[in-house]
Amino acid sequence: MRLGIVGTNWITDRMITAGRTIEGFEVTAVYSRTAERATAFAATYDIKHRFTDWQAFIVSDSYDAVYIATPNLLHAEQTMAALNAKKHVLCEKPLTLTAAEGQALFDCAKQNDVILMEAMKSTEAAAFNQLEKWLNDIGTIRRVNFHYNQYSSRYDKLKAGVVENAFRPELGNGALTDLGVYTIAPLVRLFGLPLSVSAELHRLSTGADGQGTVIAKYSEMTAVLSFSKIINSYLPSEIIGEDGILTIDKISAPAIIKKYNRQGEEIERFEHHAQPMSYEIKTFMDACQSGSIHSSKEQMSMDTLRMLEIIKREAKIHE
Structure with a gap:
């Protein structure tokens, strides 16, 4: 699975380290607000595509799914944009700050026939x-x-x-x-x-x-x-x-x-x-490949x- 990264912090470092223990995992794109950070992060993990323009990143065909690890306030907006761009999304916890936003995201995922999963590793x-x-x-x-x-x-x-x-x-x-x-x-x-x-x-x-x-x-x-x-x-x-x-x-x-x-x-x-x-990465990858995810995961996120x-x-x- 080709993954695009949004959020270049310590949790992303851990996610990539864990992902590289799973066959088929590949990070192919990274977005950051600054060119310096995007370049440095891409060099650290040998990522081919780097972006500082959000719109260019979100419509790029350089990845199939996106991992979002930005401040909690940004989760809903960024996840919605990715879902509407037909990208699968693995979003860090909490998925959003309100239940209404969370429901809107799950509805959007279903409408676009893509997978949305909260990154609750535990x-x-x-x-x-x-x-x-x-x-x-x-x-x-x-x-x-x-x-x-x-x-x-x-x-x-x-x-x-x-x-x-x-x-x-x-x-x-x-x-x-x-x-x-x-x-x-x-x-x-x-x-x-x-x-x-x-x-x-x-x-x-x-x-x-x-x-x-x-x-x-x-x-x-x-x-x-x-x-x-x-x-x-x-x-x-x-x-x-x-x-x-x-x-x-x-x-x-x-x-x-x-x-x-x-x-x-x-x-x-x-x-x-x-x-x-x-x-969580393996569960997400399997769901993206099969095109479906167990409803209990949405239920847990919403509850x-x-x-x-x-x-x-x-x-x-x-x-």
């Missing part, structure tokens, strides 16, 4: 697939604890008075959209939308949320989601049932999952060591966007 991982198979082994599930707390190097700069994109709410950035989404997507993928949601967000000086906590209530269980760009945490995430517990080493990129009985004895584990993004909207609307804000 729920495509082999370990996550195994996790789904183990859910029935731990009895009635009563509690879910998912967290992604990762201290941002850009936070030190913020405290020094330098504001980078990661803490600019006008770009759609913040702990909820950048990290919290990794706790929301697996929750709604496994259990659907909750019956009720309460949340708290801590707002930083820029207006961006630095961390937050969400309590999502279901008929028989409660989920606690926590996310932060201003602290670290190294504990695993958990799904707790009456008969056992499942642990996930890292909810944003699960590689090791363990099954425990009620007494806390480990009874089974599963682990893999592939590049975290390789699974994630709905949850984001609910949290933003209902959250208590702390300064």
Whole structure:
């Protein structure tokens, strides 16, 4: 598959590294707003076609599918343009900033007979697939604890008075959209939308949320989601049932999952060591080749966007 790149940052570096472990993956074009960045990125990855003109890029026949890894605010506009140009799209999370925008994009993909997929690497991982198979082994599930707390190097700069994109709410950035989404997507993928949601967000000086906590209530269980760009945490995430517990080493990129009985004895584990993004890339490539993608992926993306909207609307804000 010939891929065009929009967004030349660290996540794109990781995507290309992971993609090159998959047969048939090839990056043939890159778009950047500056010639210097486009040239440097193309040289690093031996990319033949480079663009600084958006319209020239979007109609080019030098690639078949586009990977979008720009600030969250730009996802909807750029994805829509690519879909209308009959390009398949793999767009970084969150797909958009509103559910209405997300639905418009999926409708556009269907109208143009192309594939649209959100780049949610965690729920495509082999370990996550195994996790789904183990859910029935731990009895009635009563509690879910998912967290992604990762201290941002850009936070030190913020405290020094330098504001980078990661803490600019006008770009759609913040702990909820950048990290919290990794706790929301697996929750709604496994259990659907909750019956009720309460949340708290801590707002930083820029207006961006630095961390937050969400309590999502279901008929028989409660989920606690926590996310932060201003602290670290190294504990695993958990799904707790009456008969056992499942642990996930890292909810944003699960590689090791363990099954425990009620007494806390480990009874089974599963682990893999592939590049975290390789699974989502393989799923996307297969979907582009077959011309279809499972409806559950659209459902998860849309439910994630709905949850984001609910949290933003209902959250208590702390300064």
